[in-house]
Amino acid sequence: MSFKEIFEKYSWQEVRESILAKNTRDVEDALHAPQRSLEDFKALISPSAARYLEPMAQLSRRLTQQRFGKTMHMYIPLYLSNECTNICTYCGFSMNNKVRRRTLTEREIMQEVEVIKQMGYEHVLLVTGEANQTVHVDYFKMVLELIRPHFTQISMEVQPLDQQEYETLIPLGLHSVLVYQETYHKDEYRRHHPKGKKAHFHYRLDTPDRLGRAGIHKMGLGVLIGLEDWRTDSFFTALHLNYLEKTYWQSRYALSFPRLRPFSGGIEPKVNMSDRELVQLICAYRIFNAEVELSLSTRESEKFRNHCIQLGVTSMSAGSKTNPGGYIVAPESLEQFEISDERSPQAMAQMIRGGGYEVVWKDWDEGLMI
Amino acid sequence: MLTIADKTFQSRLFTGTGKFSSAQVMEQALLASGSELVTVALRRVNVRDRSDDILSHLDHSQFHLLPNTSGVRNAKEAIFAAQLAREALETNWLKLEIHPDPKYLLPDPIETLLATEELAKLGFVILPYIHADPVLCKRLEDAGASAVMPLGSPIGSNKGLKTIDFLEIIIGQSKVPVIVDAGIGAPSDAAKAMEIGADAVLVNTAIAVAGDPVAMAGAFKMAVQAGRMAYEAKLGITGAASASSPLTTFLDEL
Numbered sequence: 166m167s168f169k170e171i172f173e174k175y176s177w178q179e180v181r182e183s184i185l186a187k188n189t190r191d192v193e194d195a196l197h198a199p200q201r202s203l204e205d206f207k208a209l210i211s212p213s214a215a216r217y218l219e220p221m222a223q224l225s226r227r228l229t230q231q232r233f234g235k236t237m238h239m240y241i242p243l244y245l246s247n248e249c250t251n252i253c254t255y256c257g258f259s260m261n262n263k264v265r266r267r268t269l270t271e272r273e274i275m276q277e278v279e280v281i282k283q284m285g286y287e288h289v290l291l292v293t294g295e296a297n298q299t300v301h302v303d304y305f306k307m308v309l310e311l312i313r314p315h316f317t318q319i320s321m322e323v324q325p326l327d328q329q330e331y332e333t334l335i336p337l338g339l340h341s342v343l344v345y346q347e348t349y350h351k352d353e354y355r356r357h358h359p360k361g362k363k364a365h366f367h368y369r370l371d372t373p374d375r376l377g378r379a380g381i382h383k384m385g386l387g388v389l390i391g392l393e394d395w396r397t398d399s400f401f402t403a404l405h406l407n408y409l410e411k412t413y414w415q416s417r418y419a420l421s422f423p424r425l426r427p428f429s430g431g432i433e434p435k436v437n438m439s440d441r442e443l444v445q446l447i448c449a450y451r452i453f454n455a456e457v458e459l460s461l462s463t464r465e466s467e468k469f470r471n472h473c474i475q476l477g478v479t480s481m482s483a484g485s486k487t488n489p490g491g492y493i494v495a496p497e498s499l500e501q502f503e504i505s506d507e508r509s510p511q512a513m514a515q516m517i518r519g520g521g522y523e524v525v526w527k528d529w530d531e532g533l534m535i
Numbered sequence: 536m537l538t539i540a541d542k543t544f545q546s547r548l549f550t551g552t553g554k555f556s557s558a559q560v561m562e563q564a565l566l567a568s569g570s571e572l573v574t575v576a577l578r579r580v581n582v583r584d585r586s587d588d589i590l591s592h593l594d595h596s597q598f599h600l601l602p603n604t605s606g607v608r609n610a611k612e613a614i615f616a617a618q619l620a621r622e623a624l625e626t627n628w629l630k631l632e633i634h635p636d637p638k639y640l641l642p643d644p645i646e647t648l649l650a651t652e653e654l655a656k657l658g659f660v661i662l663p664y665i666h667a668d669p670v671l672c673k674r675l676e677d678a679g680a681s682a683v684m685p686l687g688s689p690i691g692s693n694k695g696l697k698t699i700d701f702l703e704i705i706i707g708q709s710k711v712p713v714i715v716d717a718g719i720g721a722p723s724d725a726a727k728a729m730e731i732g733a734d735a736v737l738v739n740t741a742i743a744v745a746g747d748p749v750a751m752a753g754a755f756k757m758a759v760q761a762g763r764m765a766y767e768a769k770l771g772i773t774g775a776a777s778a779s780s781p782l783t784t785f786l787d788e789l
Contacts, residue, residue: 194769198769198770199703199770200703200707218783218786219781219782219783222782222783223779223782226779226782410708411708411709411710412710414673414708415673440786440789441783441786444783444786466789468785468788468789469789472782472785475782476782
């Protein structure tokens with residue numbers, strides 16, 4: 166049974182109402198349960214849990230330190246291309262956004278890699294728009310072969326691919342794939358993705374299944390917070406995670422919770438999630454699942470990120486550029502979104518160490534993938 | 536209601552047929568247990584003769600027979616025994632037991648996985664008896680097992696749930712029903728297994744060797760029901776939060 170079949174059994178409206186109906190007793194039960202169910206997760210993200218934020222944060226920190234120790238993993242995005250054949254109402258790379266497009270050449274990629282390596286990074290996240298004519302599986306193969314000697318861990322956040330394509334890339338050093346559903350609300354998904362291959366809701370929904378069957382080491386899930394009710398979208402993320410963990414049990418999982426950030430000509434978020442609510446969500450994910458990795462990007466502010474280190478987050482980026490060539494080749498090219506925390510990796514690392522945490526740059530090795 | 540493969544069960548207490556003082560006592564105890572799935576050792580019965588002493592006492596409409604391969608030492612023998620059982624007892628259900636060790640009757644994980652892979656291809660509904668090994672359980676699930684039957688402690692030992700930490704992991708991540716088998720020595724053990732979320736338990740020795748097997752079967756019936764009810768009702772709060780420096784006051788300043 167694929168996730169699609171499970172997903173189709175749920176009604177968005179019923180899930181939403183059931184989350185809103187959770188009371189303080191449900192929250193207390195969830196906080197003290199020996200293991201947390203999806204119903205407990207609903208309670209933890211419900212409005213009723215808002216007054217339990219401090220005990221949730223304490224529990225989240227305890228569970229995180231028990232599982233991960235006092236460590237913070239560092240990664241950095243490498244934007245390879247801003248070419249895109251999709252229209253996404255919220256994205257700077259959207260096809261209808263009339264700006265200069267570029268896809269990095271081999272030489273340009275290596276120039277960027279050199280700068281990233283000087284920052285101390287061993288884990289790189291490759292990012293592109295969705296332009297299957299130019300940024301396709303052969304391009305990814307070229308990139309992996311090119312950069313594999315320079316990084317111990319390579320992740321990818323690009324368009325969803327077929328299972329066979331993932332099977333081709335994994336032996337070349339692809340360690341993890343991030344694919345966000347954006348929103349699990351089918352109608353809103355269609356409204357925000359009116360054109361391009363991305364318009365196919367179910368193809369995207371099935372991507373983690375294809376990744377699992379291909380035997381990926383790690384996959385990242387999440388929604389873009391701001392497109393729809395974050396509580397309901399987060400429930401479906403947890404449902405998806407739950408299914409995947411049981412089905413593709415040899416893979417590892419990571420969650421992200423990006424809040425919609427502005428770009429030139431983009432939409433305003435339909436839903437504004439407060440900092441307080443984001444802390445609630447981070448803690449709820451951790452209390453629900455002690456093993457999942459939680460990642461926080463430079464979308465969030467400096468001060469907010471400083472405190473999130475203790476709340477359950479396990480990996481962060483720093484010094485990020487969200488445009489192809491942004492590190493040295495073409496610093497002024499189109500950004501996907503504005504970043505909020507502009508600190509250098511070194512400044513970030515210093516802050517993390519100051520908080521009593523170890524900064525982890527390397528957490529994988531080529532010898533582990535044959 | 537519990538569903539395994541194509542069958543649904545009202546009772547979550549599965550029973551065995553060994554060690555009773557007589558077939559009559561066995562029959563009364565099994566009826567008192569309310570069990571609907573009864574395992575029977577191929578090596579103990581004459582599968583070609585339904586008037587066999589044990590089989591004839593299991594001839595009740597509520598009982599589904601679950602032949603087991605107790606006595607085989609490897610996958611090859613298990614597959615042969617399974618085919619024999621399917622033909623003679625007209626059921627494709629099988630409790631897969633492979634224990635080359637005659638002293639403790641501990642299951643062989645490697646041969647069990649190999650046999651499960653083969654038997655799944657042959658269309659069997661396989662319930663493998665295994666160690667409480669979470670990874671093995673996932674491997675068996677992938678191989679086509681319809682349920683997994685991890686042990687609570689060594690078979691026949693009545694020592695209870697010595698493997699509870701591992702059982703909890705298995706239950707937490709399994710996509711097929713988890714039936715705790717072997718070692719359950721008292722109704723409280725069965726209730727505990729059900730409280731932590733096991734889908735069913737299989738009990739034999741604790742009933743068969745009790746002073747009054749029929750009364751004990753009734754006690755297990757109630758214990759399993761109570762444990763399941765407790766699991767569904769969700770157990771109450773344990774432990775207390777510890778005081779620490781506040782983590783969320785920074786939000787007031789943002």
